[in-house]
Amino acid sequence: MHKAKSFLSSLVYNKFFWQFFLAIFMLGMAVFFIRSQHVEVVQITRQLDTAVPAYVVLGMLLTGVYIIAQGQMYVYSFKALDVDISLVNSIKLFLKRNLISIFLPAGGFSSLIFFTREIEEKGISKSKIHLSSTLFAFCGILSVVLVAIPVLGVALLSTKLGQTEILSFLFLLVLTAFLFITIYSISQKTWAYRYISKLRPSLSTVFDDMIEEQISRKHFWLTLLVSIAIEFIGILHLYICMLALGFEASIPAAIVGYIVMVILLIASPFLRGLGTIEVSLTFILGQFGFPLIAAATITLMFRFFEFWLPLIGGIVSFIMKKDSIVLRLLPAFIILILGVVNIISSITPSIPTRLRLVKNIIPEDLIVTSNALVLIFGLILVMLSIFLLQGSKRAWYVALALTLFSILGHLLKAADYEEALLALVAGASLFYTRENYQLKPHPRFVKISYAVFIYAIVAVFAYGVVGFYFMEKRHFGVEFKFTDSIVAVLKVIFFIDDRALHPLTTFGVHFEESIYGASGLVMLFIIFSLLKPYFSKPYNTAEDFTEADALLKDNGISALDYFKTYPDKFVYFNEARTAFISFKITRHFALVLEDPVAGSVEEKLAMIQKFEERCRDTGFIAAYYRVPEESLDMYKSLGKKSIPIGEEAVLDLTKFTIDGGKMKTTRSAINRLSGEGYVFNVYKGQQKEGLLQKLQTVSDNWLRDLNQKEVAFTQGVFDKTILKNQTILTIEDQEEKVYAFLNLVPDYAPGEATYDLIRKETDAPNGVLDMLLAKTFLFLKEEGYQYVNMGLAPLSGIDGEDLTQKTIKYAYENLKAFAQFKGLRKYKEKFFPEWKKKYLIYGHHYHLLQVPNALKRISEGS
Secondary structure, X not given: OHHHHHHHHHXXXXXXXXXXXXXXXXXXXXXXXXXXXXXXXXXHHHHHHOOOHHHHHHHXXXXXXXXXHHHHHHHHHHHOOOOOOOHHHHHHHHHHHHHHHOOOOOHHHHHHHOOOXXXXXXXXXXXXXXXXXXXXXXXXXXXXXXXXXXXHHHHHHHOOOOHHHHHHHHHHHHHHHHHHHHHHHHHOOOHHHHHXXXXXXXXXXXXHHHXXXXXXXXXXXXXXXXHHHHHHHHHHHHHHHHHHOOOOOOHHXXXXXXXXXXXXXXXXXXXXXXXXXXXXHHHHHHHOOOOHHHHHHHHHHHHHHHHHHHHHHHHHHHHOOOOOHHHHHHHHHHHHHHHHHHXXXXXXXXXXXXXXXXXXXXXXXXXXHHHHHHXXXXXXXXXXXXXXXXXXXXXXXXXXXXXHHHHHHHHHHHOOHHHHHHHHHHHHHHHHOHHHOOEOOOHHHHHHHHHHHHHHHHHHHHHHHHHHHOOOHHHHOOOOOHHHHHHHHHHHHOOOOOOOOOOOOHHHHHHXXXXXXXXXXXXXXXXXXXXXXXXXXOOOOHHHHHHHHHHHHHHOOOOOHHHXXXXXXXXXXXXXXXXXXXXXXXXXXXXXXXXXXXXXXXXXXXXXXXXXXXHHXXXXXXXXXXXXXXXXXXXXXXXXXXXXXXXXXXXXXXXXXXXXXXXXXXXXXXXXXXXXXXXXXXEOOOOOHHHHHHHHXXXXXXXXXXXXXXXXXXXOOOOHHHHOOOEEEEEEOOOOOEEEEEEEEOOOOOOEEEEEEEEEOOOOOOOHHHHHHHHHHHXXXXXXXXXXXXXXXXXXXXXXXXXXXXXXXXXXXXOHHHHHHHHHHHHHHOOOOEEEXXXXXXXXXXXXHHHHHHHHHHHOOO
């Protein structure tokens, strides 16, 4: 009952809920109005079909001018604060804010705080961005008032205005006055400043910076002038809609209708007046003598120009970012759709009127051949879509060529201009995203494919020629000569229609089908072979790893450096062999462990560039895992992107002690276990087989209990040959049974130690890992180490700067699937370490979807 009351209370006082409810109510009222007034959708559709194309095109062009004008408003509003921003960036800013305003409460105002990062990256302060946006909004409202006063005055003299129009105008005056008073109050730091600062203390600093800014009067007036021009564009839009639909256009109706629409747009709590504006504008136009269906149709066309086209522009502005995931996936999806459309179009009957038109111009054999080729292109395009997702450069070339051939094929086979248009869109999307397709197949592998291609074609051709030459007459009704056999095979392979080549027996049918099948299989195999990026593994000699170990001793600076020459890794050197990169490969990914090993930042940068070039030439995508925060600028200079993946715990041993209240729980566990006879042992170098077998038992039980298998890449695996030469630390009982152990591995960070495996027995007593770690830290402190690296706590410390990080942060904090990561962070925190952020470096947001699975595969050795 208490939960129910709490829920109802939160609902009643939830502003967003009521705004959303009001918006849905308005949409419902719009539906009710349409039904009650018998506004037939079919009649509106018929009315729209009669629209004059020239006026529709003019309206769309005017929408383009409207969007450019909105961008110019932003240019002048920023220039008023002596900030330069390009018109292109301003247009993108408007389109994005306009799109998101639909989904925000009071979207016209609340959207102004979004999409500031790109501008901030150019060195422009938040206070200037927010002040410019405020100036933009203020001029947008003030321009409506300035336009409304004279035009409504004229309309009042020439037309009888209703109570609705007059009240709407009064509301606009009140709103403008309130906005002006609020801005003045903030500038004077009176009631509005105090109230907003109390509500959001962080805004007080922004307000202070805004108050200190000097605004250029010239550019303020230019902003207002452009805003006034935008209002006249809106009026002209409504006027054009009347002309486009063949009605007698009314200037007063266009003026009053537009002004009321803008007022409702400003006052709209949600969805930018969707539903409310449609009903209100239809009603107002009705007062000016327009029939109901005509008024509704004019309204819908006007909303198409002023609402839906800019909305589509906003969606496109998101998609058309070069690093957009949608844009990365879209061409492959369009190619897949084009392939399916090609297949369906080739096997379904053509439209008779179009087919007759084509037959009067083009020979019938060419029409049939075009139809067959469209089918083949469709099959190939479906296959190509997979390789386009991988980023194959060769697949891009083939797909672009096939889209052009598809355009021609669809036009030739039956003047199917709709399918040809889809092919044109597919080709355009491929051309626009051409930079995303860089993976090249290995030259040696391609050479093999060419050889297979030639042999396969020769084999199929020879099979067909020999078959037709020795074919008995009764199977096809024709006695084939050698030249006839060659022509017949070519016609079958290339789907050229020939009514003389018609099988009369079952054997003849099967023989013809066998050539079709063999040709198709060969073609698909060759396409697969030529397009598939080369995913073979590189090879390193024992001398390579010896050189890499030597470089680590000279230039190693990280706790992860030891694992860069671990048996599961590959190493790639520069030409001088003074630097190297450690990596693993899986499918088309080369995952690099941390930074390159080199003597300087410049050499690291050159090493990364060389490795990236090598990856492009051999068909791999490079990503860099667990990169330290101090290396981010190096990767950003190469155009790479980054995302935090967690924090590494580093314990300061000079301050570590098990004394004091903070370590009471750990100290109690040590005292209890010591009293029960458990001891801490250190085994240095050359371990005996008996100890290694005990450790093997603990390790196997540990993995079995957790239902896991060994994982590598950033850590080691249980390998007796490796552990034999390392320092082992254990917790044992009086009978020398090992209950927990860890092994120390080389750490190349100055004064730092680190451990790798840390495992315990199934029946180990509570607190055994606490005792093992605390005793290990004290041992390392005695050995003279200043720090100990405790490893990564995955997903911890993510601030949530963008949508991706906010999603990860929410999942980490709220989902059960990530509880183990939270537990790991909490466990390490009991020793009070310092935390250092680690990052994943990648090239495209699309790769971010694939890297987690790639990491899983290489860690598990698959």
